[in-house]
Amino acid sequence: MTEAADTPGQALLDAESIDKALAAIPSTGLPAGVAAAVDQARQELEAVLGWRAPFEQWRSENGTAAVGAGERQWPPYAELVTALDNARPALELASMALEAFLNSSLGNHSPRGWVTLNSQVIHQGPHVTLRRDDVIQPDGQEGAYEYIEVPATVRVLAINAAGEVALVEDHFYLLPRRPVLHLPGGAVEGSEGVELAAARELEQETGWRAEKLRVIGRIDPLPGAAHTTTHLLLATDLTPGQIQRDATEEWMTVRWVPAAEAVRLARSGGIREAGSLAAILLAEPQLLLDEMP
Known part of the structure; x- marks a missing residue:
């Protein structure tokens, strides 16, 4: 979302732009993990974009009072903000995954290094947790990474x-x-x-x-x-x-x-x-x- 997305109208406009950009990415040729990250981001955006129709109806009913800063008086504005906050992690993951894949395609190393697509607990013991993460490696390839978590x-x-x-x-x-x-x-x-x-x-x-x-x-x-x-x-x-x-x-x-x-x-x-x-x-x-x- 842009820095200017401080009104419902601007936030919804930004969400629509991001969704269109993600929809335009061809799934053919994308690694499965990257494609899954993009799909997850679009699913999270659906909850945001679902507020478009209620917002437009409210704005049409309130005329000039619902223009500019007046948009912030929209009663469900807080719920829209919550939907945006919920979508943000998936959007950031999709962005990192796409960036790593693009850098790999161009022969560049990803400046972000490793990208975690998801994480799974394989074993939970009293002192040690074994995890397996699906990742995008610095070379842009997908892989699995296993490691343990122990207390400091x-x-x-x-x-x-x-x-x-x-x-x-x-x-x-x-x-x-x-x-x-x-x-x-x-x-x-x-x-x-x-x-x-x-x-x-x-x-x-x-x-x-x-x-x-x-x-x-x-x-x-x-x-x-x-x-x-x-x-x-x-x-x-x-x-x-x-x-x-x-x-x-x-x-x-x-x-x-x-x-x-x-x-x-x-x-x-x-x-x-x-x-x-x-x-x-x-x-x-x-x-x-x-x-x-």
């Missing part, structure tokens, strides 16, 4: 008054042959904030509370396969708390190591978990500076 996580770089870093060692199901050394952390639960999640995980796993917490970075640990973010936090001014580990963390142990040793472990392969590596290496200058006499 935190990794906490906790430093005590002696300049030591808290590491935990635990056994992971997918890495059964060796214990994994990493920073404390875990999932952000429900609507809790990142700092709250970090404080909770730190105390539960190590038995220490942090008076000061701040985010030092974020990573996308597996962007090709998982939709998630790991937040990295620095925790200082530690005070004793209470360990409350999950049942799966029964064998977890805590190790306090000098900051330089934490950096060495990160650089030598002793620490391989992505969030822990990123947090330690991001904070390396400060960690080593704090250790200097």
